[in-house]
Amino acid sequence: MPDFTLTEEQKEIRELAHKFAVAEILPVARKLDETHEFPHEVFRKALEVGLLNVNIPAEYGGAGMGMLEEALINEELGWACSGVGAGMEVNNLSNWPILLAGSPELKKKYLPKVVEGWKGAYALTEPEAGSDVAGIQTTARLDGDHYVISGSKQFITNGSVADFYCVFAYTNRAARYGGMSCFVVERGWKGVKVGKKEDKLGQRASDTVAMEFDEVRVPRENLLGQEGDGFRIAMQVFDRSRPAISALAVGVARRAMEESVKYANERKAFGKPIGDLQAVAFMIAEMSINIDAARLLVWRAATMAERGEKCAREAAIAKAFAADMCMKVTTDAVQVFGGYGYSREYPVEKLMRDAKIFQIYEGTSQVQRVIIARELLKPH
Numbered sequence: 001m002p003d004f005t006l007t008e009e010q011k012e013i014r015e016l017a018h019k020f021a022v023a024e025i026l027p028v029a030r031k032l033d034e035t036h037e038f039p040h041e042v043f044r045k046a047l048e049v050g051l052l053n054v055n056i057p058a059e060y061g062g063a064g065m066g067m068l069e070e071a072l073i074n075e076e077l078g079w080a081c082s083g084v085g086a087g088m089e090v091n092n093l094s095n096w097p098i099l100l101a102g103s104p105e106l107k108k109k110y111l112p113k114v115v116e117g118w119k120g121a122y123a124l125t126e127p128e129a130g131s132d133v134a135g136i137q138t139t140a141r142l143d144g145d146h147y148v149i150s151g152s153k154q155f156i157t158n159g160s161v162a163d164f165y166c167v168f169a170y171t172n173r174a175a176r177y178g179g180m181s182c183f184v185v186e187r188g189w190k191g192v193k194v195g196k197k198e199d200k201l202g203q204r205a206s207d208t209v210a211m212e213f214d215e216v217r218v219p220r221e222n223l224l225g226q227e228g229d230g231f232r233i234a235m236q237v238f239d240r241s242r243p244a245i246s247a248l249a250v251g252v253a254r255r256a257m258e259e260s261v262k263y264a265n266e267r268k269a270f271g272k273p274i275g276d277l278q279a280v281a282f283m284i285a286e287m288s289i290n291i292d293a294a295r296l297l298v299w300r301a302a303t304m305a306e307r308g309e310k311c312a313r314e315a316a317i318a319k320a321f322a323a324d325m326c327m328k329v330t331t332d333a334v335q336v337f338g339g340y341g342y343s344r345e346y347p348v349e350k351l352m353r354d355a356k357i358f359q360i361y362e363g364t365s366q367v368q369r370v371i372i373a374r375e376l377l378k379p380h
């Protein structure tokens, strides 16, 4: 088992992230939820204090933090606004394919730009293929020293603000999983088109758009790894992105619990604070049990991913548990607040709306169970 004692440095990182969340995210979270604006200013400040792109190694100018540090930061971001946190996390997510499979030249070309402020997006999902990754239709055809990428992508976080995209496409469709490849595509290249922005239930500060890659000519050297490595890259990224996203969910749930505790101590019914009613107190106790359990699962998966250990099952367990837990805790928080919980004047309805997407993106809660079962049942 990993050692879960945080070092002094890790505690400082968490403290920095919390202070940033309180000072820079909390004051604008409600407005961003209402206006659906992208938080450019928050991103700029996060870059300044070193909370963006934390997974880029020092040799490229980055902070070179590990997965556990990323989880600590994300819990604080999620606590303040998971829409903002999701956008920031997608920068880490879109660095991963380059970090895991990029050539030394590609790393030298793109990672320092990201450190300077380039935003990234991760373009895997398509209108007809979400859970069924192998069902994507986008193709990349070799033409001289370029690949020509054609296809549509759907629900791409940071899509309209990104400077580069990690795009998944078939170089050999007949080979199915073994014929998928991943490319770094720059925003400015001809044929990269940003489509409709989604009007979402929650996490409205994150930017989610449809995209079109219309005969985009991509230099051959922008292929990540070899032709056919795309699916393997996507799976390796999931092992890292699932704990990171789950940490945002833990943050949302922790905030919901803290708001519930405060309200339960203040609100009176039948002549005493509602926190004195066992039905309410037990709801809060359940929140605490499940938040702690989720955090430990997230830290376990993050630590294993950081050590390079095989952790598809552990990452899926963390994601499934944290997402379902977050939905339950935020729904119960609305319950603790009674009618006021349903009002936009109080913070918990936003937390409940924000929570739902954790059960859908980075693999749905059903898909996580498919993975966990497959890992347990596959022949050894």
Ligand SMILES: Cc1cc2nc3c(=O)[nH]c(=O)nc-3n(C[C@H](O)[C@H](O)[C@H](O)COP(=O)(O)OP(=O)(O)OC[C@H]3O[C@@H](n4cnc5c(N)ncnc54)[C@H](O)[C@@H]3O)c2cc1C
Binding pocket: 090, 121, 122, 123, 124, 125, 128, 129, 130, 131, 132, 154, 155, 156, 157, 158, 200, 208, 357, 360, 361, 362, 363, 364, 365, 366, 367, 370
């Ligand atoms: C806000 C938001 C942001 C997103 N950001 C990104 C992004 O940055 N990049 C990106 O590439 N994608 C992104 N996505 C896409 C997201 O990952 C997919 O929506 C998700 O994987 C589900 O795919 P789908 O929507 O096509 O649903 P489907 O795959 O059509 O699933 C529909 C239902 O069927 C169930 N189902 C499907 N297959 C199985 C199975 N084998 N067993 C059991 N149940 C199954 C699902 O659990 C679900 O309940 C984002 C989505 C949203 C909404």
